[in-house]
Amino acid sequence: MKRKLAAVAVLSATALLTGVVGVSSAAQASPLGAPQPQASEQHAAALALAGGQSGPLARALKLGGQEQLVAKDAVVDRDGTKHLRFERTYAGLPVLGGDLVVHQSAAGTVTSVDKAVGTQLSLPSLTPQIPADKAAAQATGAVQATVGIAADKDESPIKAVHQTGKAELVIWASDGNPRLAYRTTVEGERADGTPSSQLLVTDAATGQVLSTHEQVQTAAGTGNGVFVGTVPLTTTQTSTGYSLKDASRGGQSTVNMKNRTSGSGTLYAKTTNTWGNGTVSSGESAAVDAQYGAAATWDFYKNTFGRSGIKNDGVGATSRVHYGSGYVNAFWSDSCFCMSYGDGASNTHPLTEIDVAGHEMSHGVTSATAGLNYSGESGGLNEATSDILGTMVEFYANLPKNPPNYWIGELINLNGDGSPLRYMDKPSKDGSSADSWYSGVGNLDVHYSSGVANHFFYLLSEGSGAKTINGFSYNSPTSNGASVTGIGRDKAAQIWYRALTVYFTSTTNYASARTGTLKAAADLYGASSAEYNAVAAAWSGVNVN
Structure with a gap:
């Protein structure tokens, strides 16, 4: 059975740049409207x-003679207002922490700029004191020193380091102290079989490690069944039958890794168009979960925000099932543009729950937009973005077998007692997450500092206090004891997504997230609207003032 994609009008580049477009009913209720639906051609025109x-913008912003802006993304509102996202280079070198978003009126006037770091760039020398090969060896050594040690309790320890990428000269500015540095990718494998791709930044004068970032983001868990039930699938008819490839969603597909961890896998194909039987014993059942999860995620982003695929370029991702042997995890990787699912303990518990799919693929959306650093408060916002949008995918799918709720990973039973991994209404119920902001919250593991934003989103959507939603009971407190009235999750999601794609940068922290979401609410619903006031109240409810 084929699942059809809702029709979306293809607009000309002229319409894109002038803002003369149609928008969804949700967007029409706002002063500016949510970003118009953009096909890959329209996004390319905006990027151009x-x-x-x-x-001209580099000159208008009075950047130095050695600085240049490189376009990364662009959002054009219905009224022609433009939000142009740039990376920055200095003497041809990438500037880490140099990203910024320029906001322009329809007439092209710059109205404001959001910078990851406001520090002026000025370096006395661009000659490294450490050669590239030594920097690469130092980066490898830094990762090797962590063999057997987990970065946090949600990660499996590094088991082996097996490949080192070339060290690339960059400018490190993320901490407000610009200096020459090297960026090196060190590949490895964790003890549980998860691939590791550590991105390290080291000082080009001292070799000091300035930043580490695991590029393979995972959601650890175990499951005990197939989650989506009986669902429609869009497949491709071939000369001999059918395959799990969806041409209507950018060619995204599902492949069988056959318990391997390398290679491209084997595309699922057969003579009939009926897949799986709902049991683990049929390997196709996990493939159905993955194919449907990818389709639901694509449709959610397309029909809610007008986003055409994870990178907004119309290209679909690959889902890889039966990854590894006894692999109790799932992960998204930008490098292969793919989503991978293990089969869990004894290869009998595939981790193919739909909010796992929505969460992990939303990491790809964050990477393609704000690029939130995966550490400190920005790391918590990165994780929370995936929790928020993954939850919205679950509500969008609205599966009878997996009723949507504000709990994360409630079906995979990682804790062994049927409890969820995380709770958005009161994050501290998991024993580790923060309900509200405090000065040291950025020192928590990002899966726990995310609680502040998760709690904010729940309060903004549903409000505070005890209530039952969709058959699930919640009781959400506020840090200031005040009552918060929700505006509904659909409006809350529009605000969060606009802030992510238009105002957040790589270094956004909770205070900046408050500012960005307030700007987004003003854009969408007006600065005097109930929605704007609710955003302010919800942030106050988690002690971000």
Whole structure:
């Protein structure tokens, strides 16, 4: 049975740049409207617009003679207002922490700029004191020193380091102290079989490690069954039958890794168009979960925000099932543009729950937009974004076998007692997550500092206090004891997504997230609206003022 994609009008580049477009009913209720639906051609036109303005904007922002802007993304509102996202280079070197978003009126006037770091760039020398090969060896050594040690309790320890990438000269500015540095990718494998791709930044003068970032983001868990039940699938008819490839969603597909951890896998194909039987014993059942989860995630982003795929370029991702042997995890990786699912303990518990799919693929959306650093408060916001949007995918799918709720991973039973991994209404119920902001919250593991934003989103959506929603009971407190009235999850999601794609940068912290979401609410619903006031109240409810 084929699942059809809702029709979306293809608009010309002229319409894109002038803002003369149609929008969804949700967007029409707002002063500016949510970003118009963009097909890959329209996004390319907007990106070309940003690229064409990079030189004049660099001069208008009074950047130094050695600095250039490189267009990364662009959002054009219905009224023609533009939000142009740029990375920055200095003497041709990438500037980490140099990203910024330029906001323009329809007439092209710069109205404001959001910078990851406001520090002026000025370096006395661009000659490294450490050669590239030594920097690469130092980076490898830093990762090797962590063999057998987990970065946090949600990660499996590094088991082996087996490949080192070339060290690349960059400018490190994320901490407000610009200096010459090297960026090196060190590949390895964790003890539970998860691939590791550590991105390290080291000082080019001292070799000091300035930053580490695991690029393979995982959601650890165990499951005990197939989750989506009987669902429709879009497949491709071949000369001999059918395959799990969805041409209507960018060609995204599902492949069988056959318990391997390398290679491209084997595309699922057969003579009939009926897949799986709902049991673990049929390997196709996990493939059905994965194919449907990817489709639901694509449809959610497309029909809710007008986003065409994870990178907004119309290209679908690959889902890889039966990854590894006894692998109790699932992960998204930008490098292969793929989502991988293990089969769990004894290869009998596939981790193919739909909010796992929505969560992990949303990491790809964050990477393609704000690029939130995966550490400190920005790391908590990165994780929370995946929890928030993964939860919205679950509500969008609205599966009878997996009724949507504000709990994360409630079906995979990682804790062994039927409890969820995380609770959005009161994050501290998991024993580790923060309900509200405090000065040291950025020192928590990102899966627990995310609680502040998760709690904010729940309060903004549903409000505070005890209530039952969709058959699930919640009781959400506030840090200031005040009552918060929710605006509904659909509006809350529009605000969060706009802030992510238009205002957040790589270094956004909770205070900046408050500012960004307030700007987003003003854009969508007006600065005097109930929605704007609710955003302020919800942030106050988690002690972000």
